[in-house]
Amino acid sequence: MGRPSFRHGAAAVAIGIGLAVTIPVSPLAQGHRRGGSEDVPIFIVPTRAPAAARPASPPDLPREALALVSATLQLQTTRGASGAAVVQTVTRTADRVHVETGAGRELLYMRNPTDVRRVSAMLTDHTARTTVVYDESDLRRVLGIRGWLDVLTLGFDPGRFAELRPVSGTRRAFDLPFEHLEGPGSADGVLEAWWHQGELLPLEVVRRRPESDAPVVVTVVQRSLAVDRQRLALPTTRFPDYRQLDFADWLEGLHER
Amino acid sequence: MTTPSRSVALVVAAALLAGSPLSAGRDDRPGRPALDYKGRRAKNVIFFVGDGMGVSTITATRVYSVGVAGNLVVDQFPHTALSRTYGADAITPDSAPTMTAMMSGVNTNAGVLGLDETTEPLDFNHDGDGRAPWTLLEEAKASGMKVGVISTARITHATPAATYAHINNRDNENAIALQALPGDPTFNDRLGDGIDLLIGGGRQFFVPSTVTDEEGGTGSRSDGRDLRREFQSAGYSYVWNTAGFNALNRASLPVLGLFERGHMEYEYDRPTDSGSEPSLTDMTVKAIELLDGASRKSRKSGGYFLMVESGRIDHAHHEGNAFRALTDTEELDEAIGAAAHMVDLRDTLIIVSADHSHVFNIAGYPLRPKSELPYQVTSNDPGFEAPAGNGILDVVYDLTSGGAVAAAGDRNGVPYTVLGYLNGPGYRGGPRTDPRTDAFPGRGGVVPNGPSHPAYFQESAVPMGSETHAGEEVAIYAVGPGAALVHGTVKNTHIYQVMKAALGLGE
Numbered sequence: 184m185g186r187p188s189f190r191h192g193a194a195a196v197a198i199g200i201g202l203a204v205t206i207p208v209s210p211l212a213q214g215h216r217r218g219g220s221e222d223v224p225i226f227i228v229p230t231r232a233p234a235a236a237r238p239a240s241p242p243d244l245p246r247e248a249l250a251l252v253s254a255t256l257q258l259q260t261t262r263g264a265s266g267a268a269v270v271q272t273v274t275r276t277a278d279r280v281h282v283e284t285g286a287g288r289e290l291l292y293m294r295n296p297t298d299v300r301r302v303s304a305m306l307t308d309h310t311a312r313t314t315v316v317y318d319e320s321d322l323r324r325v326l327g328i329r330g331w332l333d334v335l336t337l338g339f340d341p342g343r344f345a346e347l348r349p350v351s352g353t354r355r356a357f358d359l360p361f362e363h364l365e366g367p368g369s370a371d372g373v374l375e376a377w378w379h380q381g382e383l384l385p386l387e388v389v390r391r392r393p394e395s396d397a398p399v400v401v402t403v404v405q406r407s408l409a410v411d412r413q414r415l416a417l418p419t420t421r422f423p424d425y426r427q428l429d430f431a432d433w434l435e436g437l438h439e440r
Numbered sequence: 441m442t443t444p445s446r447s448v449a450l451v452v453a454a455a456l457l458a459g460s461p462l463s464a465g466r467d468d469r470p471g472r473p474a475l476d477y478k479g480r481r482a483k484n485v486i487f488f489v490g491d492g493m494g495v496s497t498i499t500a501t502r503v504y505s506v507g508v509a510g511n512l513v514v515d516q517f518p519h520t521a522l523s524r525t526y527g528a529d530a531i532t533p534d535s536a537p538t539m540t541a542m543m544s545g546v547n548t549n550a551g552v553l554g555l556d557e558t559t560e561p562l563d564f565n566h567d568g569d570g571r572a573p574w575t576l577l578e579e580a581k582a583s584g585m586k587v588g589v590i591s592t593a594r595i596t597h598a599t600p601a602a603t604y605a606h607i608n609n610r611d612n613e614n615a616i617a618l619q620a621l622p623g624d625p626t627f628n629d630r631l632g633d634g635i636d637l638l639i640g641g642g643r644q645f646f647v648p649s650t651v652t653d654e655e656g657g658t659g660s661r662s663d664g665r666d667l668r669r670e671f672q673s674a675g676y677s678y679v680w681n682t683a684g685f686n687a688l689n690r691a692s693l694p695v696l697g698l699f700e701r702g703h704m705e706y707e708y709d710r711p712t713d714s715g716s717e718p719s720l721t722d723m724t725v726k727a728i729e730l731l732d733g734a735s736r737k738s739r740k741s742g743g744y745f746l747m748v749e750s751g752r753i754d755h756a757h758h759e760g761n762a763f764r765a766l767t768d769t770e771e772l773d774e775a776i777g778a779a780a781h782m783v784d785l786r787d788t789l790i791i792v793s794a795d796h797s798h799v800f801n802i803a804g805y806p807l808r809p810k811s812e813l814p815y816q817v818t819s820n821d822p823g824f825e826a827p828a829g830n831g832i833l834d835v836v837y838d839l840t841s842g843g844a845v846a847a848a849g850d851r852n853g854v855p856y857t858v859l860g861y862l863n864g865p866g867y868r869g870g871p872r873t874d875p876r877t878d879a880f881p882g883r884g885g886v887v888p889n890g891p892s893h894p895a896y897f898q899e900s901a902v903p904m905g906s907e908t909h910a911g912e913e914v915a916i917y918a919v920g921p922g923a924a925l926v927h928g929t930v931k932n933t934h935i936y937q938v939m940k941a942a943l944g945l946g947e
Binding site: 295301 | 505510511513517518594611649654655656657658660701702703705706708709711712713714752754755758759767770774777781784785786905906919
């Protein structure tokens with residue numbers, strides 16, 4: 184994603200400097216009293232190439248997202264055939280998702296009340312007794328989360344599932360039928376998925392990242408309609424004595440200043 | 441030009457402040473200028489700060505933005521110096537003591553804002569804080585000038601806060617916000633009727649923790665106070681998005697603009713902001729229009745002082761992401777250019793500097809792009825046909841024997857990037873691979889398609905979650921009345937003295 188050559192900009196600067204012999208006249212400068220013949224440098228603002236393609240806006244939400252059934256999910260992630268499984272508890276509602284990440288940390292994602300496509304998050308680090316606030320662009324940069332939809336669907340982009348082809352037969356789990364999709368691989372490496380559009384829920388996803396030969400299998404192994412509302416409360420309420428930092432300041436604070 | 445009444449106004453203001461909490465037992469009047477300056481006086485001063493903008497950042501931005509032989513706006517400034525950044529207690533500082541030094545002429549300790557070197561962070565020796573030197577902004581305000589503060593970071597963050605606050609803990613931003621609020625018991629009375637223009641990020645410290653703000657974020661104030669309303673009650677115009685910002689005019693002053701709950705967006709990410717927010721250039725242009733207009737309208741006609749911080753160059757470096765550091769530095773250069781075109785440089789001093797550097801390097805012996813070479817090469821790597829960012833955001837291409845160009849390798853023959861960090865999150869941990877095909881996940885878990893990708897982590901030698909500041913000198917650039925005082929290798933406190941001497945404050 185390199186930018187094109189700026190040689191035309193550099194040339195413009197050189198030409199501009201060569202021609203620059205008079206005092207600049209701008210609307211504000213024109214209003215100033217001039218001070219005789221004292222020379223003042225001319226500044227040439229260089230011509231710069233257009234910026235690289237900017238990040239996209241967050242994805243729109245399907246109507247199912249606004250009436251989602253609250254549930255507690257057990258999510259198992261296995262790397263490779265013999266890889267150790269990691270199990271996480273995910274509490275998912277229409278406007279908040281809580282993830283027990285292990286290692287004394289938990290994440291609370293919050294749907295933006297003003298623009299429901301957007302999301303922010305708070306990471307609670309119990310060891311450091313700190314809550315780290317991730318705003319929308321922090322999440323996009325740091326975790327690759329484009330918006331609230333990505334959180335609801337447990338990090339998978341439903342749009343990528345559309346790149347796979349439906350395979351006959353469904354799998355039932357939690358009294359729900361999951362559509363079977365597979366293919367040569369979507370742009371984000373998904374090879375196979377079982378998906379329920381109404382619940383915006385993947386039952387199982389097999390993905391192979393380009394950096395790894397071993398596939399990663401993410402499976403929802405349990406689903407309960409019981410929800411621990413305590414987990415969905417703001418960490419600032421649950422842990423009022425914890426220090427609260429924005430992500431950028433957390434990074435700076437990783438060092439003793 | 442400075443007004444004859446300025447020094448009188450300062451004395452009067454100092455006398456009126458004798459009972460304020462801030463001045464009690466401390467500096468109840470600003471000091472005299474340390475520099476003997478007989479030249480033309482500045483009517484206005486604009487001070488640009490690139491947070492973390494070391495010399496290597498400027499060089500890399502130049503190559504990226506206009507090519508290695510091109511000129512940024514700052515390259516065209518006629519007066520330059522090197523600025524030593526050490527703190528009173530640290531070889532390598534953070535932004536609090538360095539901005540205190542540049543704004544107050546006093547070197548202090550890590551984490552301390554606007555208090556002298558006898559002040560420990562959080563007063564850990566329990567011996568009380570030291571004296572609170574006047575800041576250039578306070579002196580300017582007391583002399584009848586209009587004053588403004590702009591930052592792409594939170595407006596209560598260390599760099600902007602050092603212009604108007606005095607506190608032993610830079611992280612206590614709820615308290616810092618109150619020091620700018622006219623009428624509050626902890627208001628910094630040296631600010632007179634208040635800062636005329638205060639715009640940037642950091643809405644959370646103006647909003648109660650129980651309240652959702654305009655963009656759906658939550659506040660951080662545990663005292664339940666809504667400072668947006670309190671600033672409005674104190675006469676401020678409050679804006680939070682581009683529409684409100686665009687509607688501002690000279691009659692809008694004083695202005696409080698809070699465009700983001702936390703820090704404002706990086707320039708690269710700015711178009712995706714929910715409420716939309718102005719660029720650093722937009723804010724600079726608007727501030728000059730408003731402050732210049734108001735200062736002319738004022739009976740005192742005292743000119744203005746404006747501090748403009750590009751606060752997120754520093755954050756991008758901490759993240760180990762050169763791309764955003766360069767694009768934010770480029771935007772700062774645009775803002776400087778816009779300012780230089782707007783003002784009359786015979787009566788306005790513009791100074792540009794940084795608070796500290798970063799462990800950010802330009803490595804190897806990279807060739808200039810093929811089209812700039814003074815000779816033909818016999819063959820080259822296809823990537824050398826159009827190296828990313830004019831070569832700065834790419835791997836090192838070097839000349840081999842016989843006039844051929846190839847990606848230069850490490851001792852194992854593996855190519856490496858031009859830009860890198862001594863430490864930070866870009867540590868790979870295993871055998872190095874060609875950066876052009878490196879599958880090391882960058883920001884967001886994205887696997888970049890090469891080192892110019894916005895998600896790319898430049899490699900680092902030491903594994904750290906966050907890259908660090910660096911302790912070498914940074915540059916000072918100056919133009920306008922008093923700019924000739926900027927030369928040699930100086931302590932960063934010199935910047936305060938130059939601005940003060942140019943304005944004739946305290947004489």
